[in-house]
Amino acid sequence: MGALRGAPVSFSRMIQDILITGLVNSGVYALLAVGFSLIFGVARIVNIAHTAFYMLAAYCFYALLVKTGLGFVPSGLIAIVAVTALSVLCYRLVIEPVREHEAAVLIATIALALIFQESMLLSFGGHYLGIPSTLEGMVHVLGVSIPYQRLLILIVAAAMLALVWFLLYGTRLGLAIRATANDLEVANLMGMNVHRVAMASVAISVALAAIAGVVVAPVFVVDPFMWLAPLVTMLAIVVLGGLGSLKGSLIGALIIGYVEAITVFALPAGAYLKGAVALAIMVAVLLARPEGLFGVAFEEER
Amino acid sequence: MLRHTILGFVLALAAPIASAQGTIKIAILGPMAFVQGENHWAGAEMARDEINKAGGINVGGRRMQIELIRADTNEIQSVPDATNATERVITRDKADFLIGGFRSEAVLAMQEVAADNKKLFLGAGAAHPQLGARVEQDYNRYKYWFRVTPLHVGDLVKASFAVLGVAAEQFRKQHKIAAPKVAIVAEKAIWTEGIVKAAQANFPKMNLDVVGLWQPSAVATDVTAEVAAIKRAGADLVFTVLSGPVGIVVGRQMGEQQIPAIAVGINVEAQKDEFWDATAGKAQFAATLETVSEVEMTSKTIPFYKAFRQRFKKGPTYNAAGTYDSLYLLKDVIEKAGSVDTEKLIPILEKTVFTSVGGVIEFDKRHDLTYGPTRVTGIAIQWQDGKKVPFWPTEVKGMQPFKLPAR
Numbered sequence: 001m002g003a004l005r006g007a008p009v010s011f012s013r014m015i016q017d018i019l020i021t022g023l024v025n026s027g028v029y030a031l032l033a034v035g036f037s038l039i040f041g042v043a044r045i046v047n048i049a050h051t052a053f054y055m056l057a058a059y060c061f062y063a064l065l066v067k068t069g070l071g072f073v074p075s076g077l078i079a080i081v082a083v084t085a086l087s088v089l090c091y092r093l094v095i096e097p098v099r100e101h102e103a104a105v106l107i108a109t110i111a112l113a114l115i116f117q118e119s120m121l122l123s124f125g126g127h128y129l130g131i132p133s134t135l136e137g138m139v140h141v142l143g144v145s146i147p148y149q150r151l152l153i154l155i156v157a158a159a160m161l162a163l164v165w166f167l168l169y170g171t172r173l174g175l176a177i178r179a180t181a182n183d184l185e186v187a188n189l190m191g192m193n194v195h196r197v198a199m200a201s202v203a204i205s206v207a208l209a210a211i212a213g214v215v216v217a218p219v220f221v222v223d224p225f226m227w228l229a230p231l232v233t234m235l236a237i238v239v240l241g242g243l244g245s246l247k248g249s250l251i252g253a254l255i256i257g258y259v260e261a262i263t264v265f266a267l268p269a270g271a272y273l274k275g276a277v278a279l280a281i282m283v284a285v286l287l288a289r290p291e292g293l294f295g296v297a298f299e300e301e302r
Numbered sequence: 303m304l305r306h307t308i309l310g311f312v313l314a315l316a317a318p319i320a321s322a323q324g325t326i327k328i329a330i331l332g333p334m335a336f337v338q339g340e341n342h343w344a345g346a347e348m349a350r351d352e353i354n355k356a357g358g359i360n361v362g363g364r365r366m367q368i369e370l371i372r373a374d375t376n377e378i379q380s381v382p383d384a385t386n387a388t389e390r391v392i393t394r395d396k397a398d399f400l401i402g403g404f405r406s407e408a409v410l411a412m413q414e415v416a417a418d419n420k421k422l423f424l425g426a427g428a429a430h431p432q433l434g435a436r437v438e439q440d441y442n443r444y445k446y447w448f449r450v451t452p453l454h455v456g457d458l459v460k461a462s463f464a465v466l467g468v469a470a471e472q473f474r475k476q477h478k479i480a481a482p483k484v485a486i487v488a489e490k491a492i493w494t495e496g497i498v499k500a501a502q503a504n505f506p507k508m509n510l511d512v513v514g515l516w517q518p519s520a521v522a523t524d525v526t527a528e529v530a531a532i533k534r535a536g537a538d539l540v541f542t543v544l545s546g547p548v549g550i551v552v553g554r555q556m557g558e559q560q561i562p563a564i565a566v567g568i569n570v571e572a573q574k575d576e577f578w579d580a581t582a583g584k585a586q587f588a589a590t591l592e593t594v595s596e597v598e599m600t601s602k603t604i605p606f607y608k609a610f611r612q613r614f615k616k617g618p619t620y621n622a623a624g625t626y627d628s629l630y631l632l633k634d635v636i637e638k639a640g641s642v643d644t645e646k647l648i649p650i651l652e653k654t655v656f657t658s659v660g661g662v663i664e665f666d667k668r669h670d671l672t673y674g675p676t677r678v679t680g681i682a683i684q685w686q687d688g689k690k691v692p693f694w695p696t697e698v699k700g701m702q703p704f705k706l707p708a709r
Contacts, residue, residue: 013534021527126336126378128547128571130554130580138560144530147558219558220523221550221580229523264516264527271528272490272519 013143018261020144026257027157028216032230033237033249034161035208041181041244043198045095046106051227051234052113053206057083057213058222059120062131072134080210087206091199099198113227120224129222134215153215160211161250164204168246177201181244232275236282242295251293255281325369326359326642328632329391330625331384331402331412334374337574338404338427338621344614345426345622346370346401349629359633362640368629371395377408384408388415397421398642401450401628404621406430406493417443422644424632425449426624430493431456434668445648448669450631451624451660452593453680457673459497462567462591463504465682465694466541469566469589470510472704473538481511485532485563487552488543489520497543497568505541513537520546525555533561542567542590550580557584562709565589566682575617578688587707589684589693593620594660597692597700599681606659620660627658 036050057079064075090112098104135148168174180187180197188194220226237256241248259281260274267273285293330346332339350368353359358367373391377384384405391397392415400416403409404427413433416423423446425433431454436444453461466484473482486501488494498515505512513535516528525548532540542565544552549571556565564587571577572590581588596607596617606626610618618626635650636642656663661678663671671678675695682694684704693704 014531017527017530017534021530024526025524121335125340126333127576128550128580130550130582132582133558138558145533145559149558150526218582219555221547223547225521226523229521261527265531268528268531269515269517271525272517272522275519 014265016142016144018258018265020141020146021265022254022258022261024146024150024154024257025260026254027154028212029230029233029237029257030250030253031157031160031208031212032234033241033253034164034246035205036234037238037241037244037246037249038164038177038208039201039205040238041246042177042201043099043180044102044184045099045198045202046102046109047202047205048106048109048231049090049112049116050109050205050209051231052116053083053087054209054213054230055120055222055224055227056086056116057210058131058217058220058226059124061214061217062129062222065131066129076214079214080207083210083213084203084207088199088203091202095202096195117224117227124224126224131218131222133218147219149218153219156211156215160208164208164246167204173197173200229275233278236278239292240282240285242292245292245294248292248294324358324365325367326361326399326636327369327371327395327397328399328401328629329371329373329388329395329397331373331375331388331391331400332427332621332625333376333378333404334372335376336378337576337619338378339374339402341619341622342402342404342426342625343372344610345618345625346629348610348613348622349626353629353633360637361642366642371397373402375403375408375412377403377405377412381408381411385411385415388412392416392419392421399632399644400424401426401625401632402621403427406433409433413444413447416446420644421446422632422647423447424628426451426628427621429453429455429458431496434666434670437669438667445669446644448651448665449671450628450658450663451620451671453673453678454668454670455493455496457671458568458591458680459500460673461680461682462497462541462543463501463508465589465591466510466539466566467508468682468694468696468704469539469564469706470508472706476706477538477709479538481509482538483513483536484510484539484541485513485535485537486515486541486543487528487532487565488515488517489546489548490517491520491545493545494543501541501543510539518548518552520544520548522548523551525551526559528552529555529559529561532563533559537561537563539563540565540567542569544568545570547571550577553577553585553588554581555584556588557581557586562707564706567591572685573683574619575690578685583688585685587684587686587705589682589704591680591682593680594623595681595683595690595692597681597698599661599698600657600659602657602659623659627656627660627663631656631658631663 039045039047060079061075064070094108133149138145138147176192176197180194237252238249241252256278259278263274263277264271330342332342350370354367358365371391373387375384375387400421400423403425406428409428429452434454470482488498518525540563549569566589569590572588573592635647638650639646666672679695683690683692691702
């Protein structure tokens with residue numbers, strides 16, 4: 001420390017900071033954005049409640065871990081399974097009856113998100129809750145110290161994304177999901193149960209959100225409004241990457257994650273602008289390429 | 303049969319009117335689903351029960367009981383909800399006096415409703431200077447507002463600079479470095495703008511080397527990039543100006559990234575008992591200015607904390623103490639005036655010197671608290687091994703040393 005006194009913060013150090021911090025940020029965004037994109041691609045559902053499920057998973061994890069004293073692994077697994085089951089129930093009861101009407105689906109999911117928010121506010125109050133880290137300690141990469149918990153987030157995100165890729169490109173269910181995403185009516189005519197495929201993709205998508213909720217809960221603060229900020233970022237990412245494109249969501253997550261890191265490091269007094277800069281980049285991309293980076297141009301009525 | 307039913311009905315309607323005749327109705331305005339509102343209400347309930355049990359308020363020889371009206375302003379989420387709640391307690395519930403409020407944006411609007419209806423409004427939460435400035439600019443309209451807690455932002459600045467000075471002095475002694483490096487971390491909000499400007503102008507004069515200013519959003523959930531940059535800048539002290547949940551995130555992530563600097567300044571979340579758990583025990587040595595704490599600031603402080611903990615099984619926030627004080631202050635001036643007429647109470651409130659839980663209350667021409675060692679200064683605490691340890695102002699009894707981490 002003594003030797004560093006007075007030395008200017010070097011440019012290469014800043015690049016290292018940006019590289020590492022941006023990557024860790026992108027991991028969480030990718031988990032959220034890929035799930036959101038999947039459900040839109042397959043079922044044309046714009047699920048505004050997506051990040052609300054992420055919030056529910058964080059609360060569920062908190063309740064099990066801190067209130068009942070279950071261990072990290074059982075609490076996390078129960079939270080993920082319970083939230084995924086709830087999403088399937090919500091899909092059957094709320095979304096499926098209005099699925100033909102896109103506006104109705106949009107409004108129904110907004111309503112769901114608000115119901116979740118208000119129920120958490122009623123049951124836990126507007127308190128900011130903290131969860132102990134799953135892993136203590138930190139590792140130094142390129143001179144940047146990363147707590148193990150953040151590394152865990154990155155590893156879980158990478159593993160889950162690999163798993164989703166395998167599911168989509170290596171299994172029969174994946175084939176059905178891709179076929180339905182490609183053309184719902186033809187898939188239906190070919191004898192696929194498109195309702196079941198849609199339900200499976202809802203479950204996969206929300207499971208990803210729930211996993212994100214469980215792994216980030218120990219680094220973030222759990223409160224009833226924690227779903228709003230990531231919702232905006234996630235929407236920016238999927239629109240930037242191209243609605244419905246999984247590859248686009250992944251790249252979009254990396255772009256936004258890095259843009260946010262660059263904003264904070266290059267413009268410390270403007271750190272609060274990181275969300276605005278991300279949205280500005282989305283708008284710029286849309287002006288040049290309305291379908292997003294990897295989206296297919298919107299077809300006529302399908 | 304019908305006649306009896308009607309008679310019963312009329313009696314049932316009349317009963318509350320009859321019993322209400324001997325009461326003074328006080329509306330407690332706060333965000334009841336949130337910590338601040340819970341504390342407004344808890345402090346009010348405590349004062350009401352104590353005062354009523356002791357015979358109520360003596361209004362010119364007539365004993366009157368206090369009746370509280372619980373009004374959920376939902377002000378953290380919605381300013382219109384807050385003004386509606388204020389309107390409702392005045393017009394429907396016929397409240398005589400208003401106490402509470404927390405979020406400045408909402409309280410500025412609630413103050414208008416109180417002024418429209420000429421209702422005495424004792425503030426117990428908002429710090430925005432405009433609330434007091436209005437009293438000075440348009441006295442006849444806004445004279446109904448008095449700020450019982452906290453100090454307004456200008457005085458909070460003085461106090462927080464004094465506290466940073468204590469920390470810097472300790473650092474100089476311990477590490478033999480003349481000009482400690484200070485990073486300023488202020489959430490982006492109206493109330494922090496003046497503080498940031500004053501900090502940038504004054505810290506060099508205090509022989510502090512400002513290494514940068516970071517302004518995350520008040521609701522940011524992640525400040526790892528900011529913390530990494532502060533660590534790189536080699537900061538020894540971090541001057542915080544935070545009121546939102548980002549205060550928890552800053553406390554926690556500074557601990558997680560094992561940054562050698564410690565946070566001193568204003569961090570509203572760090573004032574709460576829950577802070578240590580919310581940061582998962584990572585906020586060792588984080589310090590903040592607080593309005594009131596469990597030391598002998600006045601003869602009322604420790605008894606208040608003891609009774610509060612006994613009843614609610616947790617510590618109060620400044621909103622609880624402020625609401626509790628407001629009720630006793632109201633009792634004091636009503637008894638002096640021998641009347642519940644607001645217009646008669648205002649001149650008495652302006653002259654009153656009242657010993658409260660958090661200091662000695664004396665209002666200035668803006669109906670703000672008078673700042674100073676014999677009046678109200680606030681208090682600074684540091685988190686040490688899960689406990690809040692008070693360390694400033696040093697002349698108050700029960701202060702303990704401020705600690706720096708070994709390096």
